[in-house]
């Protein structure tokens with residue numbers, strides 16, 4: 001069902017223009033990467049080529065026309081759409097002379113911009129249909145751990161129900177992928193899946209992003225805009241980072257969820273939208289409720305079904321399968337030769353903590369697909385394999401670290417003695433167990449004298465009482 005997305009690069013030093021145009025292009029099903037100057041585009045071109053580029057003319061550093069000139073010389077196939085507030089003949093003519101595919105005078109209508117993008121992409125594809133036949137990418141959830149199998153079962157159970165859902169889990173753990181799966185396996189699958197990251201949008205724009213606005217509703221509202229609720233009508237609205245939603249907007253969202261209807265910002269017409277809301281958060285919403293930062297009644301409305309995604313370090317069995325999958329996919333995507341993991345490198349990956357979870361692993365695989373020198377990725381190729389930051393810390397020191405962090409955070413003192421006592425207790429128990437309770441042998445295995453062991457056992461026993 002997912003078409004291979006065409007990749008559009010957008011260069012403009014005006015964050016506002018980037019924001020609205022990127023949103024419109026994404027709504028039209030295109031993948032968009034934003035840049036704020038020509039230099040960063042030229043740098044990115046070293047490793048990747050988009051399907052289409054939008055550029056402003058006047059920007060700090062190299063302007064858009066210079067960029068256009070360079071592109072025309074080195075990447076003549078890449079269609080470029082030039083946008084400019086300077087609608088004078090000279091600028092327009094210069095743009096076309098340097099190979100622009102199209103020219104949009106600012107301020108432009110977003111529909112106009114999307115139409116220009118589609119035209120550019122269509123003409124690029126038509127002469128060489130074979131080249132555009134990239135395999136459609138249906139994102140799939142991978143995992144064989146018991147925890148992930150539980151997640152798959154939950155998706156199976158609740159997808160068709162159409163109930164609102166709350167997905168919890170650390171950043172990069174796959175919450176959006178789960179939301180998409182819930183949508184794909186529901187009766188709404190043929191209707192839109194619309195995603196909105198609450199934390200990524202300035203709070204003053206969030207309300208109109210969600211509910212839309214009428215022309216003239218505020219400065220800069222040059223045309224009527226359908227909000228995400230309207231766009232998702234009949235389908236699914238995915239609200240990521242819901243914990244960051246300002247309280248006032250939570251109140252408004254709650255009302256819309258209860259009534260199924262709303263007004264656009266500055267509007268008088270009551271809009272009805274039939275939307276399933278799937279929210280996600282990496283925060284503990286219950287404690288936000290307790291602190292008065294999140295509305296309990298909104299939480300209840302969203303939390304009809306809850307799916308929790310465990311962190312990657314809590315399902316280490318998934319690391320190798322994911323790593324194999326991502327390394328193979330990265331090679332295809334980046335059009336480099338296939339590589340495989342050495343057993344040792346995989347074993348190292350399994351010991352790491354992955355604070356960025358699956359996304360971090362995915363990014364590492366992309367990087368290694370390009371950077372690792374041989375056909376086999378070895379542990380030495382891992383970027384953190386320098387001797388100074390040896391990653392092969394045994395799991396227990398990592399657990400120890402987490403324990404120490406938590407104790408310090410809780411303001412506890414006297415940790416050194418407590419930690420040493422614990423360390424010795426565990427070691428001695430293990431040594432005695434391995435040697436059938438024979439103190440002499442246990443002491444030898446530990447590299448201690450028998451008397452020392454006996455003394456320490458005595459004192460640790462006393463301490464434990």
Ligand SMILES: Nc1ncnc2c1ncn2[C@@H]1O[C@H](COP(=O)(O)OP(=O)(O)OP(=O)(O)O)[C@@H](O)[C@H]1O
Nearest residue numbers: 140141142143170171172173174175176177358359
């Ligand atoms: N189980 C999985 N199988 C395959 N790919 C996965 C899996 N989990 C996550 N990914 C991939 O990892 C990346 C991050 O996942 P996703 O965006 O769903 O995470 P998230 O929890 O929504 O992150 P954030 O909280 O930062 O928005 C995506 O590219 C996604 O395709």
